[in-house]
Amino acid sequence: MSDAEVRSELPGTFYRSPAPGEPPFVEEGQAVKADTVIGIIELMKQFNDVTAGVAGVLRAFSVTDGDAVDADVTLALIATGGS
Amino acid sequence: MHHCEPHFKPGGDCFIEVELGDEMSFNLNVRVHALAAAVRAAKIEGIVELVPELASLLVSYDPDRISFADTVSEIKKLSELTSGDGNDGGQGAQEMPSRLFHVPVLYFDPWTTECVDDYRKTYPDKLPDPELLCEANGLPDRAALRRVHSGTEYWVAALGFWPGLCSLMPLDPRAQLNAPKYNPPRGWTPKGTIGLGGGISCIYPDRTPGGYQIFARTPMPTWDRDQRLAAFKDSPALVRPGDRVRFVPIERDEYDHIEAQVAEGTYRHPMVDYQTFSIPRYHAWLRDIGEE
Amino acid sequence: MLEILKPGLETTVQELPGRIGHWEQGFPPSGPADPWSFRLANLLVGNDRDTAALEWQFVGPALRFHRDCTIALTGADMAVKLDDTPVPLWQTLRVRTGQVLTCGAARTGARGYIAIAGGVQTPAVLGSRATFHMAGIGGGSGGALKNGERLPLGEAASSRGLLQVAPAARPPIDLKDRTRHEEQAIAAMLGPNDSWLHSDAIEMFFSSEWTVQARSNRTGLRLTGPDFTFSERAYSKRPEHGRDPSNILDHGYPLGGISIAGQTAIILIHDAPSAGGFIIPFTVPRCDLWRLGQARPNEKLRFRQVTMNDASAARRRLDELCSHQSLVDLARWIA
Numbered sequence: 088m089s090d091a092e093v094r095s096e097l098p099g100t101f102y103r104s105p106a107p108g109e110p111p112f113v114e115e116g117q118a119v120k121a122d123t124v125i126g127i128i129e130l131m132k133q134f135n136d137v138t139a140g141v142a143g144v145l146r147a148f149s150v151t152d153g154d155a156v157d158a159d160v161t162l163a164l165i166a167t168g169g170s
Numbered sequence: 171m172h173h174c175e176p177h178f179k180p181g182g183d184c185f186i187e188v189e190l191g192d193e194m195s196f197n198l199n200v201r202v203h204a205l206a207a208a209v210r211a212a213k214i215e216g217i218v219e220l221v222p223e224l225a226s227l228l229v230s231y232d233p234d235r236i237s238f239a240d241t242v243s244e245i246k247k248l249s250e251l252t253s254g255d256g257n258d259g260g261q262g263a264q265e266m267p268s269r270l271f272h273v274p275v276l277y278f279d280p281w282t283t284e285c286v287d288d289y290r291k292t293y294p295d296k297l298p299d300p301e302l303l304c305e306a307n308g309l310p311d312r313a314a315l316r317r318v319h320s321g322t323e324y325w326v327a328a329l330g331f332w333p334g335l336c337s338l339m340p341l342d343p344r345a346q347l348n349a350p351k352y353n354p355p356r357g358w359t360p361k362g363t364i365g366l367g368g369g370i371s372c373i374y375p376d377r378t379p380g381g382y383q384i385f386a387r388t389p390m391p392t393w394d395r396d397q398r399l400a401a402f403k404d405s406p407a408l409v410r411p412g413d414r415v416r417f418v419p420i421e422r423d424e425y426d427h428i429e430a431q432v433a434e435g436t437y438r439h440p441m442v443d444y445q446t447f448s449i450p451r452y453h454a455w456l457r458d459i460g461e462e
Numbered sequence: 463m464l465e466i467l468k469p470g471l472e473t474t475v476q477e478l479p480g481r482i483g484h485w486e487q488g489f490p491p492s493g494p495a496d497p498w499s500f501r502l503a504n505l506l507v508g509n510d511r512d513t514a515a516l517e518w519q520f521v522g523p524a525l526r527f528h529r530d531c532t533i534a535l536t537g538a539d540m541a542v543k544l545d546d547t548p549v550p551l552w553q554t555l556r557v558r559t560g561q562v563l564t565c566g567a568a569r570t571g572a573r574g575y576i577a578i579a580g581g582v583q584t585p586a587v588l589g590s591r592a593t594f595h596m597a598g599i600g601g602g603s604g605g606a607l608k609n610g611e612r613l614p615l616g617e618a619a620s621s622r623g624l625l626q627v628a629p630a631a632r633p634p635i636d637l638k639d640r641t642r643h644e645e646q647a648i649a650a651m652l653g654p655n656d657s658w659l660h661s662d663a664i665e666m667f668f669s670s671e672w673t674v675q676a677r678s679n680r681t682g683l684r685l686t687g688p689d690f691t692f693s694e695r696a697y698s699k700r701p702e703h704g705r706d707p708s709n710i711l712d713h714g715y716p717l718g719g720i721s722i723a724g725q726t727a728i729i730l731i732h733d734a735p736s737a738g739g740f741i742i743p744f745t746v747p748r749c750d751l752w753r754l755g756q757a758r759p760n761e762k763l764r765f766r767q768v769t770m771n772d773a774s775a776a777r778r779r780l781d782e783l784c785s786h787q788s789l790v791d792l793a794r795w796i797a
Contacts, residue, residue: 096567097471097520098759099676130520130759131472131679155676155760158520158567171700179654181716182745183773187654194702194711221485221714223737228714230485233748233777238770328712330737333488333597337712351704368702376597395598405588406599407487 091141093163095156099130101137103152111152119145125163128156143167172198176205176249178242181228186241188227190249194369196339198225199327200449203266203412204252205245214244222411223328224337268447269413270323271390272440273373274420274428277316279387281360286384289356296352299383303366307347315385316419318345324371326413334375334393334407338415341452343461347371355381362388364417373415375407386417389428390439399432401439408439414447464578464613468524470565472606472679474593475582475613476500478512480732481590481600488736489599491717492592495680495732495755496573498633499537501784503577506534506554508622511784513581514591516607519573519680522565523607531557532618536627537574538635538756541566552627553792571635571756579618594733596681624792631788635756644776647766649750650720651773655710655741659722660691667744668767672727676759683729683754685763690722696741704739712739718746718754729754747773749780 095101103111103126113125119139126137126148139145143165150162172191179187190205191198206222209229216236221228231241278300290296297305300312309315322342329336340346351367356379359365363374365382372382375393392409394402401408409415418440420428431437456462466473478500480493494500494517501511509515516523522540527533535542535551542549543564549555551574557563568574584591584602593600602611634640656664672685696707703711708722715721719730719742729746731754746754747768757763768776 100759130676132677133471135471157758157760158569180651180745180770181654181742182651182718183747183749183770183777185716185719185745187713187716189654189713192703192711193700219483219485221736223713224711226711226713228485228716228737230716233774234781328737329486329488330712330714331488331735333594333599333736335488368704395604405484405487406597407489411486 089167090146090164091143091167092161093125093137093140093165095128095137095158095160095162097128097130097135098157099128099135099155101150101152101154101156101162102127102129102134103148113145115145115147117145119143119165137162139163139165141165141167172201176246178245180238183233183238184230186229186231186238186245188229188245188249189225190227191225194224194339196325196327196341199325199339201253202227205249206411207266208248208252209245212244212248214241217241221330223330264450265446265448266412268445269410270442270445271409271413271415272418272442273388273390273415274424274440275320275364275386275388275417276422276425277320277386277419278312279425281387282363282384285356285358285360285363289352300385303347303349303383303385306349315347319347319366319371319386320417320419321345322416324415324417326409326411326415327370328411329407329409332375332378334409335378336373336392336409336415338371338373339369340371341414342459343456344459349383351381352383353381355379359384360387361393362391364388387425388417389425389432390437391432398435399437399439401441463528464582464615465526465528466523466607466609466611466613467526467562469607469609469611470518470523471521472595473516473518473523474595474606475514475584475591475601476517476593477514477581477591480592481588481594484588485714485736489588489597490594490733490736492590492594492600492680492732494573494575496537496571496575496633496752497755498752498780498784499573499635500575500577502552502627502632502788503534503536503575505784505786505789506536506552506625506627507532507577507579508619509577509579509581513577513616514584515575515577515582517573517575518565521567522574522576524562524564525576526562527557527559528612529559529615531615532579532621533557533563534577535565535574536577536632538568538571540568540574552632554623554625556624568758570637570758572758573755578615579621580616583614583616596733625789626792628788628790631783633752633756644766647764648746648753649768649773649776650744650746650765651768651770652743653745654716656743658693658696658707658710658741659743660693663691664743666690668765671762671764674757674759674761674763678757678759680731680733682734683731683757685727685729687727689725708740710739710741712737715742716745718748718751720744720746731755747777749773749776
C-alpha cells in the first residue's frame, strides 16, 4: 500500500466543509476519486477547491479545519493501493 | 468647527491630508470644494490629483517634482483666498456650477424590505429600518419619513469607499435625519438602494456590502460599467462632488417602466445642467427660514 | 497576440502610474502591487519601465504566444516552463510562435510579473490599462483574465539582447535574502492621524509582530496583532465622527495608509477604497509598497518608523535601481 500526499497549492486557511456548520466534504476512511473535493483553501476572500488528485481511500488529514497552511504543505494522505 | 488655518498632515511621502475642520457641515464641505477648485485652477506643477471629502482634501503629489513643504505652502496661499464662506462678506467661493439630478425613488420597496428581512434572520433584534428611522427622528409614520426625506435637495459632498457611491448632505436643515449604522454591516445591498447613516444619505451604485439604514430604491442607475446609457458618456460613475440630488417619490408602475427603459438602453437621466449654486443666496435663504 | 489557457488565481493587466484623475469618483490608482519587480520585467524586454504587463497572484497563468516574442518574468519565485523546459526568472527569454508558458505557484512572496516586448495593449479605461478587478474596470474583458481570453500585444522596440537583473538589484522577496537591516521591517511614517493613538500604542505598533491574514487581497492587507489604545482626541470628538475611537469623519485614504478599523489594522494597497471613516495613524511610503505587494498569508511583519527624509532617500535609491544600470548583458558571458 502506498500513500499519496495531497499538497496545498496555495497558502491560506484550510477548511474541511463548504461553510461553517455544514458537514465536511469527506470523512477519513472515505473512498475518493482524483477530482473529489476534499477541502477548500480560503485566500484573498476566494475559496479554492482542493481535490484528491488520485483515486483511493482518504486515510488521514494532516491539518485541522481552520488551520493556516502555506503552499506545498501536506494536507491529507490517500491510500492508493497496489505497489 | 472650522480650523483657522488648514492642518497639513503627511500620509507617507506622496500624499497630504489637508484638514479644514472637524465637523460635518455644508459650509465646511463647500470650503473643501472651493479649495479643490482653486488648486486645480492653479495647475501647480507636481500635484497629481485631489480627493475632496467631507471636511478634508487628500492631495496626491509627485515628491520628485514638488516637495512636501512647497505643496503645503502653495495650498496654504490658495486656502487664504478661498476661506470665506460667502456668508461673512469674505472673498470665498460665491457661486459654482452644480448639476441637479431628479432621482425617481420607490420608498419602502420590496427589495430593500427583503434585504432587511434577510439580515434579521441572523440578527432578529434589529428593528426594520423604516421604523428605526422614524423612531430615531421623532416621526409618526412612514408617510412622514418619505415626506421629510424627499422634501429637500441634497448636496453631493463626496464620493468614495466604492466607485460611484455618493455621500449626500441635505441642503434644508429641517430635513436632517440621523441614524446609527448597522453593526455588524450587511453582506449585501440591492443595487440602487437609498441608504441613510449618521447624517448622510447615499445611493448604492451596485450590489455591495453596506452599513446604512435602507428604506427605498431607485431604478435610475448611478453606475454603468460598460457606459451604455447616454449619461455615462464620460465615466461609469454618474455623480461628481458638487452635484445636487433630489429624490422624487414614484409608484411601482413607474419604477417598472424606468427599469424597462434602462434594460433597453433608451433611458435618459433627468438631469439639469444649467444652474449655478449661489452660496450667499443659500445663506440668505437659510436665514429666511430661520435656520441660521 | 497572447492567449490565456489558464488564468491562475487572479491575473490582471497592470501599468504605471495606474489610473490617475478619477480617485474622487472612487476609482483607485490600481497598478502593480510590487512596482520594483514590475519595472525590472519591462526593462528586461526593452519596454519603457511603466508599460502594461501581467500581474499574477499566488498561482500564475498558462499562456500561449501567437507570435515570436521576447518576454521576462520577475517577482515571487515559482517554477515556470516554456513548453517542457524550465526557464529562469529575472532574465530575458525568447519565445517562438505557438509556445506555451506554464506557471506554477509562488514559493515565497505573493505576486509576479510577466512582461512582453511591445506591451499588453488592452483598451485603456478612464485613461489607463491598469485593472481594478472589483469593479470590472480594465483588462481585456473587464477585470481579471479569463480562460480563452486573447490579449493584443504592441509592436516591440528593437531588441536589447539577452539581459538578466543583477541579483543585488532584485527585491529581497525571500526572507533569507533580507540581509540588510532596513530590509527586515517595513518602513512606516507617522500620519495623518497618529495623534489619535495613545503614545504607548505607537510604540507598541513599532515593536510588535503583525500576522498577515489569508483573506488579504489588493483591496487591503489585514493584520492580526495586539490591541490599540487611543488618545483623548479619539474620544472627545463631535458625534458625527462616529462612536468607536477608531471612527473619524470620512476622509481620503492614501495608498499605503495603515487604517485601524475597530481593532483591526488594514493596510490600504492598490485597489483599496478611496475614502472611509477609519483613522490612519501610519502610512507606508512609496519605497516599501512593494513589501506589501509581496506579503504572504501568515507571514509575520514588523514595521520601523522612518522620517520624510529617510523615505525620500529610499525612494530615490529604488528609482535608480529600476533602471538599465541593474541589468547585466548575458551574451557577454557566453563563451
